[in-house]
Amino acid sequence: MVNIGDVARAAGVARSTASYALSGKRSVSDEVRRRVAEVAAELGYTPNAGARALATSRAMVIGLLAQFLPDEFAPAMLQYIQGVANTARDLGYDILLSSDPDGPAALKRLTDSRMVDGVVLLNVAEDDERLPVLRAAPQPGALVGLPGDCTGVDVFDLDFEEAGRAMVEHLTALGHRELLLVSQPEHVIERGGAYVWRLQNAAVETAARRGAALHAVHAPSSQPAIGRDLHALLDAHPGATGLLLNNEAAAAALPTVLHERRLTAPADLSVVGRYSDEFARTFSLPFSSIESAPDRLGRMAVRQLVRRIEKELDDEAPHVVRFVAPELVDRGSTAPPRTR
Amino acid sequence: MVNIGDVARAAGVARSTASYALSGKRSVSDEVRRRVAEVAAELGYTPNAGARALATSRAMVIGLLAQFLPDEFAPAMLQYIQGVANTARDLGYDILLSSDPDGPAALKRLTDSRMVDGVVLLNVAEDDERLPVLRAAPQPGALVGLPGDCTGVDVFDLDFEEAGRAMVEHLTALGHRELLLVSQPEHVIERGGAYVWRLQNAAVETAARRGAALHAVHAPSSQPAIGRDLHALLDAHPGATGLLLNNEAAAAALPTVLHERRLTAPADLSVVGRYSDEFARTFSLPFSSIESAPDRLGRMAVRQLVRRIEKELDDEAPHVVRFVAPELVDRGSTAPPRTR
DNA sequence: ACCGATCGTCGAACCGGTTCGAGAACTCAA
């Protein structure tokens, strides 16, 4: 393999000069710069990443910690991964993907070994075990998801409170008076998925303020249990005319359930979900939904992370907690209620 | 950050001795080994990955090249990624994920810079542009997907020919005489997705041998176009009683289409897909399908790759091309035909 | 003609590991 010494020799200069010629960090005569560049291209020189990382203490790699939990809906997670990966690439960084179920251990290894210059945590829990490890690490970190304690990290998340409010207001404004809310499985909440509560509490409160009844249930995120649960829910509340979904798997399963009950939206039931447009297109979900903007959140997280890595921010620049405002994408699945 | 020199000093030995004590590559007195281990734990020593990679020319990282193409169904790809990531972790390797649309360039950079010890290519095309780059690289590579030329790489794929045969034989054995096959969009084929042809040709041939008519069409992999196409297909062939799907997006959209037409499987139409069980559960698809085994393929690829990296295989041990035998998972969506 | 500043280049040191060859200390047999 050709190294910078080979390039220097072939160009008839010292190693250091070749380095400066390629990096431009010191002035070099045009003549030499040209010759070095030429020789480097000719020999197919590519710097050794390990050596460069060692010398500069910059790996140009961002760690991405994603956990694929059996009770989470994996396709939704993929969109965040894509957002992060694409943005990182645009900014010149590679992505080291860890799917280790033992998040704290994986994070510690990645940061201590200096394989990564910074870390993005997905699916952050209220009391995330990875956070103490991250705070102790010398590298900066950015989160997608809101933890209880945000000190020392940059945080990005959808504004789930506002999302809950918007969903309910949309339906009550149309005249609905009995609503159903399908959340993530209780298991997700126990593990600290605070966003479930954030949306639900805001929805409950808004419904109360608008004088509507709201029944909230937790549904599993796997099949076929979720189909049964949706049926049971609709059976239990025959008077409900509006359905809110904060559970991607439930949204994916709903078309079949509606079919089995011979119901259509919005004629029989108004439906509003909370998932990304990309998700809706992939699964041809015909329901209006609050955009969860995974690509945007991924991009924001990486952008901020890179700013910290590259010290554009003062070492102790205040950390940010930034919420993306929810937007309702209208796919025509809501209308004024009709008695069933 | 604590390095091996700090450990050595605290333990009162030379750097080299500390290294040997930790790696066990030379005999070291019990006394010293114990003391070094103790001190290392106490100081929280973790070896610097860049330095180690430089010294050993082993990064303990595997490159994973996945392309998220707009006309491919991303959730299906995720399953391969998970299979690869989990197996790599079990074997002590980290995963560098590249989603760069310019595959050849990304691959060249990863291998030339020695960031990775080996590479897994997903979604390999008949005439994949990444292959010449991979063959020129000093690191070994494993593919998921069958290219035209397999020299110099290890290849793993589902046996799509056998899958096509099995699907058709299953339905003809039940008495079906007019079948429909929905493949991936033509765009995928043009790009070299040979698996589409492999399954289709085998299906056509088998149908002919069994005396059945088979109409093959290509459907888009995005919404809402695919729903329209499925409707058009069923309109055009009112006598068809069996539907084969080699297109995940079509499978995901089918429940809604059947609902809209007031059809049910298998009463009105027998359906057989080609996707993983995980996929079926995630989207609650009630159709029998040929298992595409992405986790298994991912695992096989990584296993073989690691064997090559660690030279358990002779440098020129013959490369393998291994097909996974298709298995039909019965979900009760097929039955003898009934005239529509 | 001389002096100081600027420019371009070089050699050496460094990042943090691993590995090789050599030497000290000790064992055991002749």
Place this chain on the structure above:
DNA sequence: TTGAGTTCTCGAACCGGTTCGACGATCGGT
């Protein structure tokens, strides 16, 4: 008591980059 063979440890070199300080040449000013 000597010599051969082990066992353990050490110093030095190396992997392939980057960066610092120094030095000679060139330039402009007086």
